[in-house]
Each structure stands twice: as structure tokens, then as C-alpha cells.
Amino acid sequence: MALCGLQFNMANLIILPLFLGIAVDSGIHLVHRAQEAPTAALLGHSTGKAVLLSSLTTMVGFGSLLVARHTGIFSLGLLLTLAVGSSLVAAFVVLPLLLELFPLGPSARPPQRLTPSPAPPGASSTP
Numbered sequence: 778m779a780l781c782g783l784q785f786n787m788a789n790l791i792i793l794p795l796f797l798g799i800a801v802d803s804g805i806h807l808v809h810r811a812q813e814a815p816t817a818a819l820l821g822h823s824t825g826k827a828v829l830l831s832s833l834t835t836m837v838g839f840g841s842l843l844v845a846r847h848t849g850i851f852s853l854g855l856l857l858t859l860a861v862g863s864s865l866v867a868a869f870v871v872l873p874l875l876l877e878l879f880p881l882g883p884s885a886r887p888p889q890r891l892t893p894s895p896a897p898p899g900a901s902s903t904p
Contacts, residue, residue: 803828814852832865
């Protein structure tokens, strides 16, 4: 905020949950895709492209507020454009690194028991 010359005000504090919702939503979609295909590149699938396009169009929409002469509207546009851009970078740079450190594939799950469990004592195996 200090780099852009913005100060926190009531409007900026109100829109922070909006930004967090967008960032979490993108992360959930990418993690879900990584669970389906752990070895594939995130951006190579339709999910990665959809998250990229969604974030870019959101940035363009909020970026249109940058032409406003009103300083409050301008600061909202700048803050949200930078926030969505940083969440986009985090989704495609930080999230894949975290998925490498903490894999979600079948090897990360605990092994399942393949043999049937023995019958409890006193139970007969015949009907």
C-alpha cells in the first residue's frame, strides 16, 4: 500500500474480503485439478486457463476504475487490480511450489487395507 501511495480507509477494508474470496476460489480450483492429475501442469489444463482468464478479466474490470477522477474510486481500482494480480501470481507460482512440497496424489494418502477385516469374535461366517 505504501509503494502505491494508498492508505487504508473504510472502503479499502470493506473490499478486502472480496479479494480474499477471489484468491481462495482460484486456489481451490487449482488444488482440485491437481488432485485429479498430480503430474500435469496447472496451466496446461482447462482449469488453469479458466483461472487465468477469470483473473485477467477481473483485473481489467477493476482496472477500469483507474480512469476515475474521484480518489476513492481510483484507490479501489488500484487496490483491487494489484490484489487480483498478486493472487494470480500466487496461484501460479506459490501454489505449485506448495503442491510440490506437500503432494496430494495417491502416494500422499495413507495406504488402504486390501484384505477384508476379520470377523468379530463370536460372529459366524455362514448365514
